[in-house]
Amino acid sequence: MGTIRIIVAGPRGRMGNEAVKLVQETESFELVAVIDRKHDGDNLGNLDGFQGIDAPIYSDIENCFSSVKADVLIDLTTPEVGMLHTVSALNHGIRPVVGTTGFSSEDLAKLEDLTTEKGLGCIIAPNFAVGAVLMMKFSQMAAKYFSDVEIIEMHHDRKLDAPSGTGVKTAEMIKAVREPKVQGHPEEKETMQGARGANIDGMRIHSVRLPGLIAHQQVMFGEKGQMLTIRHDSFDRVSFMSGVKLAVDSVMKLDVLVYGLENIIE
Ligand SMILES: NC(=O)C1=CN([C@@H]2O[C@H](COP(=O)(O)OP(=O)(O)OC[C@H]3O[C@@H](n4cnc5c(N)ncnc54)[C@H](OP(=O)(O)O)[C@@H]3O)[C@@H](O)[C@H]2O)C=CC1
């Protein structure tokens, strides 16, 4: 396969910044443009921290996708614009690799239909870190033996969405293999709203937000007389980059939507 031409959306963000570095450092990747709501018409290389990079900045996605020849969009923005970017990329024949979290199940269904209609690959990955993908897979395995589970996801306090995409995906993977179960006491009552966390199929997800954290999750399984905890920690956003690279390479060979890197990492 030749060079993969890439557009990064959200290049000034915490993840977008790392993704720009990854594209620059990867011989088979070429950064052809970035999408940024600021600095329209400028060049990324003129912004602080991006010296030596040559990539035009577009604020208007339609203008970007129709002016620049690209194979893949890497989106690391917010759910609202991420969804618009993903739909528009597919309509322009560009394969999306989406790390942005917070998409609804309706969004995912819409994207699944659109990818199939266009015959283009699209990867939506709530977590690109290989260790986090393994944590989710191991949790799914454990759920066959332990039916009571609580998920605690812990992130930095600049995160917009709660629960995290990883927390939701973990619960969905567990839901796929366990009998539905309402956990806790059947008559339990929250005397303070939110005390028991979010409820997915009777499972509870608790979201911690603190400065100093990056991205951490522990999945706790309880059973009579024993407990199993499966935990993953990202201490640096570089932890996500091998997964981004894998997703970009993989999306070029796909013609359907893949939701979750566990479907790529066998
Ligand atoms: N899949 C994974 O492995 C991971 C996913 N994530 C997800 O990636 C996303 C980005 O996270 P992170 O980098 O920490 O967030 P940041 O807030 O650091 O970056 C978000 C970027 O999106 C831009 N943006 C925000 N609103 C708009 C808009 N309306 N139009 C265009 N651009 C916009 C921001 O620009 P501005 O500065 O102007 O606001 C910023 O550059 C989140 O959804 C997060 O959950 C994060 C880590 C790992």
Ligand SMILES: O=C(O)C1=N[C@H](C(=O)O)C[C@H](O)C1
């Ligand atoms: O916003 C973040 O930082 C992260 N978001 C993703 C999520 O919502 O799960 C992935 C990772 O946890 C970091």
